[in-house]
Amino acid sequence: MSSQVTLSLNSAFRVAPVRRRTFGAFVEHLGRCVYTGIHEPDHPSADEHGFRTDVLELTRELGVSSVRYPGGNFVSGYRWEDGVGPVDQRPVRHDLAWHSSDPNTVGLDEFMTWAKKAEVEPMYAVNLGTRGVQEALDVLEYANAPAGTHLSDQRVANTGAEQPHGIRMWCLGNEMDGPWQIGHKTAEEYARVATEAARAMRMEDPDLELIVCGSSSSAMPTFGAWENTVLTEAYDFVDMVSAHAYYSEKDDDQASFLASADDMDHFIDAVVATADHVRAKLKREKRIMISFDEWNVWYQHRAESRPPSGDDWPVAPVLLEDIYSAQDAVVFGNLLISLLRHSDRVASASLAQLVNVIAPIMTEPGGRAWKQTTFHPFALTSRHAKGEVLQVNIDAPRFENQRFGSSSSADAVATWDDESGDLALFVVNRDASGSLSLGVDLAAGGFGELELVEALTLHHEDPYAANSADAPDTVAPQVNDTVVVEDGRLRGELPAISWSVLRLRRTAA
Numbered sequence: 001m002s003s004q005v006t007l008s009l010n011s012a013f014r015v016a017p018v019r020r021r022t023f024g025a026f027v028e029h030l031g032r033c034v035y036t037g038i039h040e041p042d043h044p045s046a047d048e049h050g051f052r053t054d055v056l057e058l059t060r061e062l063g064v065s066s067v068r069y070p071g072g073n074f075v076s077g078y079r080w081e082d083g084v085g086p087v088d089q090r091p092v093r094h095d096l097a098w099h100s101s102d103p104n105t106v107g108l109d110e111f112m113t114w115a116k117k118a119e120v121e122p123m124y125a126v127n128l129g130t131r132g133v134q135e136a137l138d139v140l141e142y143a144n145a146p147a148g149t150h151l152s153d154q155r156v157a158n159t160g161a162e163q164p165h166g167i168r169m170w171c172l173g174n175e176m177d178g179p180w181q182i183g184h185k186t187a188e189e190y191a192r193v194a195t196e197a198a199r200a201m202r203m204e205d206p207d208l209e210l211i212v213c214g215s216s217s218s219a220m221p222t223f224g225a226w227e228n229t230v231l232t233e234a235y236d237f238v239d240m241v242s243a244h245a246y247y248s249e250k251d252d253d254q255a256s257f258l259a260s261a262d263d264m265d266h267f268i269d270a271v272v273a274t275a276d277h278v279r280a281k282l283k284r285e286k287r288i289m290i291s292f293d294e295w296n297v298w299y300q301h302r303a304e305s306r307p308p309s310g311d312d313w314p315v316a317p318v319l320l321e322d323i324y325s326a327q328d329a330v331v332f333g334n335l336l337i338s339l340l341r342h343s344d345r346v347a348s349a350s351l352a353q354l355v356n357v358i359a360p361i362m363t364e365p366g367g368r369a370w371k372q373t374t375f376h377p378f379a380l381t382s383r384h385a386k387g388e389v390l391q392v393n394i395d396a397p398r399f400e401n402q403r404f405g406s407s408s409s410a411d412a413v414a415t416w417d418d419e420s421g422d423l424a425l426f427v428v429n430r431d432a433s434g435s436l437s438l439g440v441d442l443a444a445g446g447f448g449e450l451e452l453v454e455a456l457t458l459h460h461e462d463p464y465a466a467n468s469a470d471a472p473d474t475v476a477p478q479v480n481d482t483v484v485v486e487d488g489r490l491r492g493e494l495p496a497i498s499w500s501v502l503r504l505r506r507t508a509a
Helices: 053-062 073-077 108-118 133-144 150-159 187-204 225-237 254-258 260-282 326-341 375-384
Strands: 003-008 014-017 024-026 066-069 093-095 100-102 121-126 169-172 209-212 240-247 289-297 346-352 361-363 369-371 388-390 393-395 398-401 405-408 410-417 422-429 436-441 450-458 484-486 489-494 498-506
Touching: 003 410, 003 422, 024 289, 053 108, 053 361, 053 369, 053 375, 066 108, 066 346, 108 121, 108 133, 108 150, 121 133, 133 150, 133 187, 169 187, 169 289, 187 209, 187 225, 209 225, 225 240, 225 260, 240 260, 240 346, 254 260, 254 326, 254 398, 260 289, 260 326, 289 326, 326 375, 326 410, 326 422, 326 450, 326 498, 375 422, 375 450, 375 498, 393 410, 422 436, 422 489, 450 484, 450 489, 489 498
Parallel strands: 003 436, 024 066, 024 346, 066 121, 121 169, 169 209, 209 240, 240 289, 289 346
Antiparallel strands: 003 393, 014 388, 093 100, 361 369, 388 410, 398 405, 410 422, 422 498, 436 489, 450 498, 484 489
């Protein structure tokens, strides 16, 4: 017998507008994300620039709004100027972060060409690991300065176009508190160089949006204290602080994995509390927002996450190519619910990563491209979340788990668009033990009379079922014909370990 879950929502109880930048992604020079991922000149679908058009089509279908580039750990040893100018004159470099070689065939200009084709906003990361303020200013001048300076004229000569790239979002390094990071720094060291870089970059262009590195994980010993130190120094010069989080099932602890979004909620709340503490301490009016620019399900303990070693420095090795299950997709969709729920403070987010590397899109070199299970909740949420994010009160049974003790069996968020009259509910059943009977009182919500447009549920009887190139639709959303709207109330069944999107629309008066 199903347990009952009741959702309560009202069009007047709003969190914040839906932010398109919530649906960003990440392209790093790691594994096959760039080479044989977005770029493969010999592929049958390649365009005149060498970009795979099948991947471009899937990127647009995924609904990606922005893309962070070129790293990641990679950026902390990257020389941006290696990736511009005549391709046949670019150097091959060792990438120390992933023990690989990078031919620099794709660099800043190529990425900007791809971004325009993919219809995404670029987010560019500068190297504050092995480099510093001058290099940040140089790449900013190259990318954004109008023709007439030394480096902007190089851009014009290299691209044939006088118009600047116009990149607005800039990341000031990456995960600088991580001992694995090239140029790893203490909080004080990083705060100084990031503040210097931010101040100088604003002298070139005061309207940039700058993202300072938060701690690389909420599990780091530096977490909290790092944000406090860095923001105390950099507060007046930056707009956002980064947050990174990855989740996976560990030690056969399925229940804790299904509750992963509880951790993301706590993580965001902790960063907000620290940022607002610094705001109060410095007596400032502006609020620092969060750029959750790395998030995903990632099985870091698996063999595919181990980079090459020794004398082996391959170009585009197979790395971090996790194959995602139905259960992974449900947790993934729940993480998106958490990000939307915090739209008042999460101003930007980047799914890490876009292609092949812990990615929703997979490719075969020279062959097919296909959708992982995680493709679907991202694409559907990006497509249908619009208007305002609403508060949702959840009355549901709870399930026990090792990490959090007790968690709600259901989680949900809703968005409401006054203009179109579209209401979207994104709901997960996180309990492995059985289905949930959903009930939502729509009549009291101030939406007017609503009709059901669509009800889709992602679920598989085997939670570990996955897609492949040969069977790309093994796990995909299906019509949930149990969902109905009658007498101002929505009812339906949510199977165990499932993610659903329920779309309603105000009827004409």
